Amino acid sequence: MCLGIPGQVVEITDAASMMGMVDVSGVRRAVNLACVAGDGPLEEVIGHWVLVHVGFAMSRIDPEEAAATLKALEDLGEAMAEIEAIRGADRMMEGETP
Amino acid sequence: MKYVDEYRDGALAKGLLRAIARAVRADRSYAFMEFCGGHTHAIARHGIIDVLPQNLRMIHGPGCPVCVLPMGRLDAAMALARDPAVTLCTYADLMRVPGSHGETLIRAKADGADVRMIYSPLDALGLAEANPERQVVFLAIGFETTTPPTAAVVKAAEAKDLRNFSVFCNHVLTPMAMRAILEAPAHGEEAGPRLDGLVGPSHVSTIIGTDPYRPFPERYGVPVVVAGFEPVDILHAILMLVRQVNDDRAEVENQYVRAVTAEGNRIAQALMAEVFEHRESFEWRGLGTLPDSALRLRPRFARFDAERRFDMSSSGGRDHPGCACGAVLRGRLEPWECKLFGRVCTPDTPIGACMVSSEGACAAAWLHGSRSHSPDVPEEVSHV
Numbered sequence: 001m002c003l004g005i006p007g008q009v010v011e012i013t014d015a016a017s018m019m020g021m022v023d024v025s026g027v028r029r030a031v032n033l034a035c036v037a038g039d040g041p042l043e044e045v046i047g048h049w050v051l052v053h054v055g056f057a058m059s060r061i062d063p064e065e066a067a068a069t070l071k072a073l074e075d076l077g078e079a080m081a082e083i084e085a086i087r088g089a090d091r092m093m094e095g096e097t098p
Numbered sequence: 099m100k101y102v103d104e105y106r107d108g109a110l111a112k113g114l115l116r117a118i119a120r121a122v123r124a125d126r127s128y129a130f131m132e133f134c135g136g137h138t139h140a141i142a143r144h145g146i147i148d149v150l151p152q153n154l155r156m157i158h159g160p161g162c163p164v165c166v167l168p169m170g171r172l173d174a175a176m177a178l179a180r181d182p183a184v185t186l187c188t189y190a191d192l193m194r195v196p197g198s199h200g201e202t203l204i205r206a207k208a209d210g211a212d213v214r215m216i217y218s219p220l221d222a223l224g225l226a227e228a229n230p231e232r233q234v235v236f237l238a239i240g241f242e243t244t245t246p247p248t249a250a251v252v253k254a255a256e257a258k259d260l261r262n263f264s265v266f267c268n269h270v271l272t273p274m275a276m277r278a279i280l281e282a283p284a285h286g287e288e289a290g291p292r293l294d295g296l297v298g299p300s301h302v303s304t305i306i307g308t309d310p311y312r313p314f315p316e317r318y319g320v321p322v323v324v325a326g327f328e329p330v331d332i333l334h335a336i337l338m339l340v341r342q343v344n345d346d347r348a349e350v351e352n353q354y355v356r357a358v359t360a361e362g363n364r365i366a367q368a369l370m371a372e373v374f375e376h377r378e379s380f381e382w383r384g385l386g387t388l389p390d391s392a393l394r395l396r397p398r399f400a401r402f403d404a405e406r407r408f409d410m411s412s413s414g415g416r417d418h419p420g421c422a423c424g425a426v427l428r429g430r431l432e433p434w435e436c437k438l439f440g441r442v443c444t445p446d447t448p449i450g451a452c453m454v455s456s457e458g459a460c461a462a463a464w465l466h467g468s469r470s471h472s473p474d475v476p477e478e479v480s481h482v
Contacts, residue, residue: 003136003327003457004243004301006101017254025099032220035246035366049101051304051357054189055218056247058366059304059357061101066356070104073334077113084116 004051006061009033015042022052032056101356105328106144114333119151121340127153129292130339131429133276134299135162135457136327142462144329150336157291157429158459160275160384161299163240163268164191165427165451165458168381169415171268172197175237178266178408179203179211185229187214187222188237191455196448198415219251226255226263235404239268243301245393246366249373252395252402266404267394270380272302273310274391278382280318282428288386291429295339297332298324300354305370307362308352315348326354373399383417383451384427423450426459433463440464 007024009031014020018034020042029052033042036050036057050057104110122128132138138158141147147156160166176197179186186203193204193215207213212232216222219236226234238248248265255263282290298311303324311322321342325335335353342349352358373396380392395403404410417423421443422436433439433452443449445461452458 003139004304006099008100032247032250034250035363035369037365051301053243053301054247055220056250058243058246058301059363062356066101066104069334069353069355070110073110073113073330076117077110080113080116080120083120 004053004058006049007031007052007057008049009036009045009047009057012042012046018042020045022050022057024052030055036060102328105326105330107330110330111333114330114337115149118154118333118337118340121337121344122151122154123344124153127155128294128340128343129155129157130295130297130336131157131159131279131291131293132297132332133159133161133272133279134297134302135159135165135455135459136300137297137325137332138162138459139457139462140327140329140332142466144332145466146329146332154336154340156336157293158426158433158462159279159296159429160382160427161241161272161302162427162452162455162457162459163244163270164195164455165423166270166275166382166384167192167195167239167268167451168383169198169417170381173415174410175266176201176203176206178235178237178404178410179206179213181233181408183233184408185212185214185225185232185234186237187216187225187234189217189239190215191457192237192239194448195451195454196418219247223251223254223260223263226260227258230262232262233407234263235266235408236264237266237268241270241272241299241302242305242370245269245374246305246363246369249369252373252399253369255402256399264402264404264407265395266410267374269374269393270382271376271391271393272299272306273313274388275382275385276311276314278385278388278391279429280314280320288428289430293320293429294343295321295323297335297339298322298350300325300327300331300357303352303354303358303362305363305366308350308358308360309362311350315350319348321348321351323351324354324358326357372396382427384424418449421450423452423460426452433460436460 007022010023011021020033021028022031049061051059203213222236323335323338325331374393375396377392379389381387425431448454452460
């Protein structure tokens with residue numbers, strides 16, 4: 001029930017009732033956008049990625065933060081692989097079989 | 099799917115597992131609770147338990163709205179469904195939860211009651227508009243994630259002056275349940291587990307933000323890391339918790355920065371505050387009666403409150419005597435430590451709520467298994 005699904009807002013269908021269409025994995029769904037609206041016109045949310053729960057967009061996804069998290073985790077993965085490689089090399093130097 | 103697949107990436111997960119394995123100290127153990135049932139499900143589904151270091155244990159929390167709904171409220175909903183004037187609408191998860199006498203909403207429906215499974219509260223509102231001769235009741239449950247949508251439909255019903263729509267409100271509040279877990283005594287019937295850290299919920303936190311968790315590190319010395327729902331998110335949060343424990347820090351940290359902020363979603367919060375007020379207390383299955391832990395409609399919306407429109411005196415229903423859902427919800431018992439688990443209680447024939455909901459700890463343990471399974475569960479029932 002709490003498992004929202006990411007989708008991209010593609011169209012405003014009824015600004016008065018805050019309804020729009022969200023593309024969720026290629027399927028267009030009518031979604032209430034009231035909770036992700038900004039101060040300006042509702043059209044402003046078109047193109048944004050949102051998390052959809054029970055027919056409502058409940059939060060926007062920040063693409064920059066998403067990219068920064070992935071970058072940090074990729075760097076961590078590389079660092080870990082490097083450490084393992086160094087440890088593997090050390091063991092080889094000590095005469096162990098890898 | 100964008101914003102999902104990246105966080106299921108095997109290479110990223112491997113890097114995180116290596117980092118966790120390097121970070122954990124051999125001279126101590128780590129016990130973390132994932133509060134949210136969505137996390138419980140993801141941890142089981144992706145086999146995370148099986149790849150974590152042996153001295154790192156994940157304990158399931160009470161963050162499954164269907165599981166914590168007490169029997170009395172469920173019985174009241176069942177009685178409402180049998181009212182010939184009523185169309186009762188609710189989410190799929192609730193349809194198969196057994197009430198006091200093993201009765202379920204789906205059984206009531208088969209017997210002729212007008213029970214509708216809906217995806218969105220907007221569907222319930224639509225049913226009320228389309229069927230003015232029916233009393234349409236939305237059986238609302240959930241933590242803060244599903245609360246703003248309920249608030250939105252109550253406001254819409256007011257705007258449309260709908261006379262035949264009401265809400266049976268069972269919305270509950272995450273921070274009070276977390277507090278109950280952290281304040282549980284170390285010993286006795288009501289005991290809780292020893293906790294070194296909490297994985298905070300993903301989507302509840304998009305609404306309330308991370309600020310409401312700040313008292314937990316301050317008061318109880320327990321770190322909280324809010325995490326996304328994907329396996330890479332969860333592993334990342336576990337690494338962040340291990341680092342806090344090792345550094346002797348207790349802080350609120352946010353792993354799910356792409357969707358969660360410190361202050362949360364102000365629009366959704368305003369909507370909730372406009373429509374709902376806190377109940378003085380509310381009964382939770384497993385956690386008992388907790389003050390200030392649930393919501394009801396404000397007096398302005400009293401005419402949309404099913405508890406005022408219908409006679410809903412609680413029957414004070416009882417759980418099955420052998421069912422250990424309460425202890426499982428408190429993190430005291432693992433699902434397979436319940437004597438009913440896998441024998442008489444399975445997803446096909448659930449006795450307790452934790453076996454019904456996809457977010458329930460017992461359903462997750464049954465469907466996905468794990469290394470910690472009790473060896474005495476017969477082979478033929480230990481796999482689906």
